[in-house]
Amino acid sequence: xxxxxxxxxxxxxxxxxxxxxxxxxxxxxxxxxxxxxxxxxxxxxxxxxxxxxxxxxxxxxxxxxxxxxxxxxxxxxxxxxxxxxxxxxxxxxxxxxxxxxxxxxxxxxxxxxxxxxxxxxxxxxxxxxxxxxxxxxxxxxxxxxxxxxxxxxxxxxxxxxxxxxxxxxxxxxxxxxxxxxxxxxxxxxxxxxxxxxxxxxxxxxxxxxxxxxxxxxxxxxxxxxxxxxxxxxxxxxxxxxxxxxxxxxxxxxxxxxxxxxxxxxxxxxxxxxxxxxxxxxxxxxxxxxxxxxxxxxxxxxxxxxxxxxxxxxxxxxxxxxxxxxxxxxxxxxxxxxxxxxxx
Numbered sequence: 001x002x003x004x005x006x007x008x009x010x011x012x013x014x015x016x017x018x019x020x021x022x023x024x025x026x027x028x029x030x031x032x033x034x035x036x037x038x039x040x041x042x043x044x045x046x047x048x049x050x051x052x053x054x055x056x057x058x059x060x061x062x063x064x065x066x067x068x069x070x071x072x073x074x075x076x077x078x079x080x081x082x083x084x085x086x087x088x089x090x091x092x093x094x095x096x097x098x099x100x101x102x103x104x105x106x107x108x109x110x111x112x113x114x115x116x117x118x119x120x121x122x123x124x125x126x127x128x129x130x131x132x133x134x135x136x137x138x139x140x141x142x143x144x145x146x147x148x149x150x151x152x153x154x155x156x157x158x159x160x161x162x163x164x165x166x167x168x169x170x171x172x173x174x175x176x177x178x179x180x181x182x183x184x185x186x187x188x189x190x191x192x193x194x195x196x197x198x199x200x201x202x203x204x205x206x207x208x209x210x211x212x213x214x215x216x217x218x219x220x221x222x223x224x225x226x227x228x229x230x231x232x233x234x235x236x237x238x239x240x241x242x243x244x245x246x247x248x249x250x251x252x253x254x255x256x257x258x259x260x261x262x263x264x265x266x267x268x269x270x271x272x273x274x275x276x277x278x279x280x281x282x283x284x285x286x287x288x289x290x291x292x293x294x295x296x297x298x299x300x301x302x303x304x305x306x307x308x309x310x311x312x313x314x315x316x317x318x319x320x321x322x323x324x325x326x327x328x329x330x331x332x333x334x335x336x337x338x339x340x341x342x343x
Contacts, residue, residue, distance in 0.1 A: 003281065004111075005268065005311040009036075018048060018049035019049055021043075021049075022040075022043055022048075022049050022050060024036075025039045025043065026040055029060065029063070029156040032063075032067075034063075034064045034067035034068070034069045034072070035064070035069065035070075037063045037064035037067075037069070037072070037073055038060070038061065038064040038069050038072045038075075039062050040060045040066065041056075041057045041058075041059075041060030041061040041072065041075065042057075042062060044056040044057035045057035045061075045075070045084075048206075053085075053209045054079065054084040054085030054086075055085040056085075057079070057084075057085055058076060058079050058080065058084070058085035058086045059085075061075050061076040061079065062076060065096065068099075068161050070099070070100040070101070070103045070105040070108060071100075073096045073097070073099045073100040073108065074096070074097065074100045074107050074108055074111060076094040076096050076185040077092075077094075077095075077096035077097045077111060078093070079098070080092045080096070081093045081094040081120070089121075090115070090119040090120040090121030090122075091122075092121075093111075093115065093121055094112065094115050094120075094121035094122050095119075097111040097112040097115065097195075098112060098214075100277075101132065104139075106134070106135075106136040106139040106140065106141040106144065107141060107143070107145070109132040109133075109135045109136040109139075109141070110132065110133060110136040110141050110143050110144040110147060112132045113128075113129040113130070113132030113133040113136065113144070113147060114129070114147065115130035116128040116132065117129035117147070117151075117156060122152070122157070126151070126156045126157025126158075127157050129147075129151070129156070129157070130148070130151060130156075130157055130158070132144075132174075133148050133151065134148070137168075137171075140173050140175070141175075142174075142175035142176055142177040142180075143174035143177065143218045145168050145169075145175060145177065145180070146168070146169065146172040146173045146177045146179060146180045148168040148181075149165045149166070149167075149168035149169040149172060149180065149183060150165075150183075151165075151168075152164040152165035152168060153165035153183070153187070160193070161193065161196045162187050162192055162193025162194050163193060165183075165187060165193075166184050166187050166188065166194050167225035169181075169183050169184035169187070170184055173204070173207075178213060180207055181204045181205070181207050181208050181216065182204070182205070182213075182215055182216060182219065184202075184204050185200075185201040185202075185204030185205045185216075185219060186201070186219070188200050188201040188204065188241075189201035189219075189223075189228060193251075198223070198229020198230075201223070201228075201229065202220065202223055202228075202229055205219040205220045205223070206220060209240065209243075212243070212247075214243075214247045214249040214252060215244070215249075215251075217240045217241070217243045217252070218240070218241065218244045218249065218251055218252050218255065220240045221236075221237045221238070221239075221240030221241040221244070221252075221255060222237070222255075224236040224237040224240065225237035225264070226305045227257075232235075232267025233265075234259065234264040234266075235265045237255075237259070237264070237265070238259050238264075238265055238266065239255070241256050241259065242256060242257040245276070245279075248279075248283075250279075250280040250283040250284075250285035250288065251285065251287075253276050253277075253279045253280035253283075253285070253288065254276070254277065254280040254285055254287050254288040254291065256276040257273045257274070257275075257276035257277040257280065257288065257291060258271040258273070258291070259273075260273035260276065261273030261277075261291070261295070261300070261301075269301075270295065270301025270302075271301045273291075273295070273300075273301065274292065274295055274301050274302065276288075277289075277291050277292045277295070278292065281312070281315075284319070284322065286316040286319035286320070286321040287316070287321060289312045289313075289315045289316035289319075289321070289324065290312065290313065290321045290323050290324035290327070291310075292312045292315040293309045293310070293312035293313040293316065293324060293327060293328075294309070294323075294327065295309075296308040296312065297309035297331065298328065306331060306334075306335070309331060310328065310331050310332070312324075313325075313327050313331065314328055314330035
């Protein structure tokens, strides 16, 4: 049997197993088994062996949630938050999270805390949010640890304390929360409220960058680009930016544009810089649009085109890019100065 035939056989076996599991869950769900109703909902929600169907998923989650299944209550609450298969309803999401929390489910407490923190579906109350986050954290929920880090970093109901934020992010990272590595690394890199530690920041970023995490790869690239804690190395910066850019990350694409436009570690190539900027601009990246405006304004790799430059600056300015706002105003003033003055 060839390798292709072996793979096809394995695929057929997997498909058969999925179909059998779907049939089992469906049969038990029709008998009113709450766990089976939940499992069937997950199959429809993820599209596992069947077309993804949020409406059917929400229907099955409702059946299980009505029987007290905490996982179904949490999943259905998320669907009400995101308007997936149901109309958006933050109040209903809160009710469902409260039901799960009342059963002692850590995720239910954490989700409820997030609703109190943001004031969605309930009056904003940072102290109530912290109470739920701490309960969930004490029961091992990684997201709750991360949420507590946010509380201290953004002074939500407490004095701002980045050292305490780092402590919570570190606990969350130890429990496998990926974003916690990034947030901890950024605080250590910037040294805001904590001792600046480039080596530890790089370690935080590298943990995820090595696993293909685009934002972490961008941060590693930035460390090499700026020479933060490592010898400045534009080729290493390009390597890490390119890995993130290959995942269609617009920030990384903008970084690649800067490398080529400025000739950092590579021969200066305005056309290649513009190509990368356009990829990022197509995803509404403000910095990329601002940089394209600059290229058109000064004729770098393209013919000077003031109208095209102004168009890009306007798009980036609407997103609040300070360079775009400044350059837009300069061009508009230049255009106005060329207009004939009427007595």
